[in-house]
Amino acid sequence: MCRIIFVSIVMLLCFALACSKGTADKNGTSLTYSVRITQPAAGDTVRGTLTVRATVFPLPDFVEFQFDTFPTVVDSTLPYNHSYNICEYPSGALSIRVSVYHDENEFAAERSFYFEHIDCDTITSVILNGHIYVPESRLSRNETGCIVKMDLSEMGLNEENCLGGIGYFCAALETLDISYNSLLNLDLSPLSVCSNLEYLDIRNNDIASIELSPLVSCAGLAYLDLSNNELNNIDLSSLASNTNLEILNLSRNSISGISLSPLGSCPNLLYIYLYDNSLAEIDLTPLTSCDYLQSLTLSNNELTEIDLTPLADCEFIEFLSLGGNSLSTIILSPIENWNELSTILLAGNRITSIDLSPVSGCSNLEFINIASNLLSTIDLSPLGECGKLEYISIANNQVDDIDFGDFSGCSELVTINLETNLLTELDFAFLSGCPHIETIKASNNRLTNVNLSPLSSAASLKYLDFGYNELTGIDLNPLWDISSLETIKIWYNSLDAAACAHVCDFIEAHPSCAVYTDCDCW
Helix, strand or coil, X not given: CCCCCCCCCEEEEEXXXXXXXXXXXXXXXXXXXXXXXXXCCCCCEECCEEEEEEEEECCCCEEEEEECCEEEEECCCCCEEEEEECCCCCCEEEEEEEEEEECCEEEEEEEEEEECCCCCCCCCCEEECCCEEECHHHEEECCCCCEEEEECCCCCCCCCCCCCCHHHHCCCCCEEECCCCCCCCCCCHHXXXXXXXXXXXXCCCCCCCCCCHHHHHCCCCCEEECCCCCCCECCCHHHHHCCCCCEEECCCCCCCECCCXXXXXXXXXXEEECCCCCCXXXXXXXXXXXXXXXXXXXXXXXXXXXXXXXXXXXXXXXXEECCCCCCCCCCCHHHCCCCCCCEEECCCCCCCCCCCHHHHHCCCCCEEECCCCCCCEEECXXXXXXXXXXXXXXXXXXXXXXXXXXCCCCCCCCEEECCCCCCCXXXXXXXXXXXXXXXXXXXXXCCCEEECHHHHHCCCCCEEECCCCCCCCCCCHHHCCCCCCCEEECCCCCCCHHHHHHHHHHHHHCCCCEEECCCCCC
């Protein structure tokens, strides 16, 4: 085995040429870039695969990794990352350089590290805990024969010490899958020597508690999945050392309380999954430093309140899920600068009022669901500025008054669901500028009047549902020339004879459209 030498040089550079030129944003404000290499870390010894991760702020024109004289332009999901297969390199000191470019200015960081070449045992069978044989078909090896992936899923494992002896085989191990077994407890201490581990999957077991401290030595750990277990609490403190953690999945457990404080030391964190637990409260303050956070899922817990203020500067968040809780109010002002936000899920709470005005700045919003709450009125006009919006649902509330405003900016809107409310009339003028509208649901209201005239140019319209209302008449003429129509539901209303005659004429003229009605047209 080669002697391990630690060499670490960390530099944050602003080159003189770049600084003399200066760089500025679109408003002319001077910009200084922060370039930080988070993997390999200071003092790291790399074996097998070199994974490089870097954080850059603010967003540059492009980022270039330079290793072994070969530049690589990185186009990855933040944080920037790239992997190099260097398992056949000889042991020795190497270095990586991350260069950031903006308006012909360069900012960079460099890090030196030690690479240890490993000659792995390719003959000895993998046997864990003295008797658990792992067939070769469950192993993946690199060019030098070192195991980089071990699949222990669905092996019927039920022993707490089932990982015993893995240290002999894990010098280059990057991925370990222990999912879908019957584990009640799991001792992770054998993984303390698996310093290359990046992906650990322990989901779908029956684990009630687990000690994560052995993972402190896994500096490159990026993915940890403990979902679908029986955890009722978990101490994340050791994860403060796993600064390259990107995905943490603790969903579908029974966790009633959790401190996210250790995650404040994980600047690369992208996704946190905590849905389907028993959380009554949660403090998001530690996530303030998670600049690249893209998803926060807290649906199906027992939350009665939540403060999103700590996330106000997390401008890369794309997915916010708070549905299935007991929230009576939600203040959305912190999300007004979330330019990447595409999905808001608030259904299944007890929200009585909501101000959507902060959402008007979410230019990439595609999906918003506020169904199954206690709303009586709602102002949807702020959504009119969301040009990529495709889906809106306020179904299953008590809404009797809606301010739609002008939806002409919602050119991509496909579905609007207003069913099971207390609406008495609907004028679809707000949809006149939505050429891609396909589905309109308004059943189970108290509608006595609907104005379909603005839909005459809705060439993509496929589905209309006005069932279970109080309509005595309806004018389908605006829909006469829409060839895309597939389904119209107007049953369980009180259509008079004249209205029924009109509906029957429509049915005869549109045999390819399924019309559900109580009128006797046959």
